[in-house]
Amino acid sequence: MAREVPTPIRAQVAALREQIRDADHRYYVLDDPSLSDSQYDEIYRELVALETAWPEVVAADSPTQRVPGVLGEGFQPFQHPSPMVSLDNVTNAEQFHDWVASGDRYLRSEDPRRYSVEPKIDGIGLELIYQDGVLVTAATRGDGLVGEDVTTNARTIRSVPQRLRGPNVPEWIAVRGECYCRKKDFFAFNRAAEEAGERTFANPRNFVGGSLRMLDSTVPASRPIRYFAYALGGVRGATYGSQGELMAALQELGLPTIPEARVLDGADAVAARYIELVEARESVPYEMDGVVIKVDDAALQERMGMRTRSPVWAVAWKFPAQRALTKLNDVDWQVGRTGVVTPRAILEPVFLAGVTVSHATLHNLDELERLQLKIGDEVEIERAGDVIPKVLRALDDQRSGDEREIQIPTTCPACATVLHRDEGKVALRCGNFACPAQIKRHLAHFAGRGALDVRGLGEKQIEQLLREGLVQDAADLFYLEEDALAALDRWGVKSAQNVLAQLEAARTRPLDRFLVGLGIREVGERGGKILARAFGTLAGVQAATKEELLELDEVGEAMADSVLDWFSEPRNQAMLERMRAAGVAPAEVAVAAGGAFEGLTLVLTGKLEELSRDEAKRLVEAQGGRAASSISKRTDLLVAGPGAGSKLKKAEELGIEVVDEAEFLRRAGRV
Numbered sequence: 001m002a003r004e005v006p007t008p009i010r011a012q013v014a015a016l017r018e019q020i021r022d023a024d025h026r027y028y029v030l031d032d033p034s035l036s037d038s039q040y041d042e043i044y045r046e047l048v049a050l051e052t053a054w055p056e057v058v059a060a061d062s063p064t065q066r067v068p069g070v071l072g073e074g075f076q077p078f079q080h081p082s083p084m085v086s087l088d089n090v091t092n093a094e095q096f097h098d099w100v101a102s103g104d105r106y107l108r109s110e111d112p113r114r115y116s117v118e119p120k121i122d123g124i125g126l127e128l129i130y131q132d133g134v135l136v137t138a139a140t141r142g143d144g145l146v147g148e149d150v151t152t153n154a155r156t157i158r159s160v161p162q163r164l165r166g167p168n169v170p171e172w173i174a175v176r177g178e179c180y181c182r183k184k185d186f187f188a189f190n191r192a193a194e195e196a197g198e199r200t201f202a203n204p205r206n207f208v209g210g211s212l213r214m215l216d217s218t219v220p221a222s223r224p225i226r227y228f229a230y231a232l233g234g235v236r237g238a239t240y241g242s243q244g245e246l247m248a249a250l251q252e253l254g255l256p257t258i259p260e261a262r263v264l265d266g267a268d269a270v271a272a273r274y275i276e277l278v279e280a281r282e283s284v285p286y287e288m289d290g291v292v293i294k295v296d297d298a299a300l301q302e303r304m305g306m307r308t309r310s311p312v313w314a315v316a317w318k319f320p321a322q323r324a325l326t327k328l329n330d331v332d333w334q335v336g337r338t339g340v341v342t343p344r345a346i347l348e349p350v351f352l353a354g355v356t357v358s359h360a361t362l363h364n365l366d367e368l369e370r371l372q373l374k375i376g377d378e379v380e381i382e383r384a385g386d387v388i389p390k391v392l393r394a395l396d397d398q399r400s401g402d403e404r405e406i407q408i409p410t411t412c413p414a415c416a417t418v419l420h421r422d423e424g425k426v427a428l429r430c431g432n433f434a435c436p437a438q439i440k441r442h443l444a445h446f447a448g449r450g451a452l453d454v455r456g457l458g459e460k461q462i463e464q465l466l467r468e469g470l471v472q473d474a475a476d477l478f479y480l481e482e483d484a485l486a487a488l489d490r491w492g493v494k495s496a497q498n499v500l501a502q503l504e505a506a507r508t509r510p511l512d513r514f515l516v517g518l519g520i521r522e523v524g525e526r527g528g529k530i531l532a533r534a535f536g537t538l539a540g541v542q543a544a545t546k547e548e549l550l551e552l553d554e555v556g557e558a559m560a561d562s563v564l565d566w567f568s569e570p571r572n573q574a575m576l577e578r579m580r581a582a583g584v585a586p587a588e589v590a591v592a593a594g595g596a597f598e599g600l601t602l603v604l605t606g607k608l609e610e611l612s613r614d615e616a617k618r619l620v621e622a623q624g625g626r627a628a629s630s631i632s633k634r635t636d637l638l639v640a641g642p643g644a645g646s647k648l649k650k651a652e653e654l655g656i657e658v659v660d661e662a663e664f665l666r667r668a669g670r671v
């Protein structure tokens, strides 16, 4: 029988929780700490002690329950209460004023031209659902209709309240916003990771995205991830008359909102604020990649309505790509996993868009020719969002005469084999299959995230294994032994065991990922999927004839030849044989059982209104079907939107069933 918890204990527990929530709110939301760390810890420990002594009082929304857990089976899909739309972009003042003018049509002359102007946070969108003030679900955007339930991870984010505050808590509310990481927290994290020899991230956005999608939430719990709320997905028991009012209400509920957001009158004030934010870009603590402008008035938003995937009443005004001047100190040549040798600019380090840039891509020989660079040149470089910085031009009027010509290598920088250029191609290539640089890249690709995903085997570790003679090709990875690994510099027993456990799991990765890992030319992520789905097993792919390959939609001559070449190479056959002997058995592809399109081949054509092409394809695959690009006898269903042409005609000729997008969505269980 449950004990009766004495009232004073209940009261004390409630008071401690309130103090902790308040301190969290002051620290993470208002950025204005009220307690010292040791004061906070003391209160927290007191609460833990009471909850341990009186487990009857533990509640899901207690601050002590921000405890990470481990999810067994990936994430559950979560259907958003209303679509999580994206935003249309404008890139300059003229386009912005066009957007304003198109919106003016909805206005009467006495209506205020009032806008909410907010930084566009470069993070990961997250929806939070509160039932009676208690956080019940957190979900990522996914395809906008269905996201992933990441509640366990989101609970570890301290600026996400577990429970809403104040007198005006609505009965039910879906709040939308962005998970992000402050720039300085991100740099500190990367620095520490680098020192510890652990994985670093390219930018705060990847860092946040990767963390949110981890199955073991002890990891995100230890990472400096924060949240800003900026939109509503739905509400019951409250109404908000404008975006400004919504932001004030969310703040009152204890949710963090963007401090730099402003409600302004008139397009000119908006344009002026845009410039201010461009100028503030470096100094704000988080990364923003533009400005979001929303018509403030909710009734007006309603009147303006939605396009297919974005509201008419809001727009994103992107920031310009960031540029800087620096010096080209040298050019080095890198050998990729397929032997292509590419030039890379070595730059005088320069701070640009939140990171220190010391390298930039020069793509290929044509690009080098076009840029007419010389070593020692002053160059302008650009970095846009995620992409690798690139060299835009040389300031050739700044030359002193001491600049040197760039030497195009005639032999491989790694193995000295004479390089050749493929007929009609811009790539310079090393044809030595034993080239150490190629092998290193190839193994890193094989063990990399797109393929077998062997954690703890990065390029550095692989280089070490190659140098020590422990591996020569991918098959050797499956013959590694603990003692040999543990004896390596900076490894030890624990790392050795970890990597061996990872390799054990890698033996049965899905076939498509294994195929990607082999590094067959022309076979990327999509190609791997097509082959895996068509042939089911590695032996099946290996036995495929050219006719069988060409019969697959989306497989052309180049891919078919490349697959045949790869599997007919005795060296590759021997490697696969050694992998098999070591227990490598890529998991056969299971077609989603019971999916609406199980075993069917669908083709999409014409304009789709609700879904993008990629979303529709993913939906087909998620329902067990195959999305092909052309109509053939083997097509089972054609989804035709407005503007469908020759495919529709051909389908009708062949007597193939044709449906519109609405019917497609209905069959997929979407409406």
Ligand code: IVH
Residues within 6 Å of the ligand: 085, 086, 087, 088, 118, 119, 120, 121, 122, 123, 124, 125, 126, 141, 177, 178, 230, 231, 292, 311, 314, 316
């Ligand atoms: S509002 C109806 N506000 O940008 C409006 N979005 O392309 C829906 N984002 O996926 C979005 N900062 O993840 C809004 N202040 C802000 C934002 C913001 C970043 C992201 C959001 C969305 C994407 C839109």
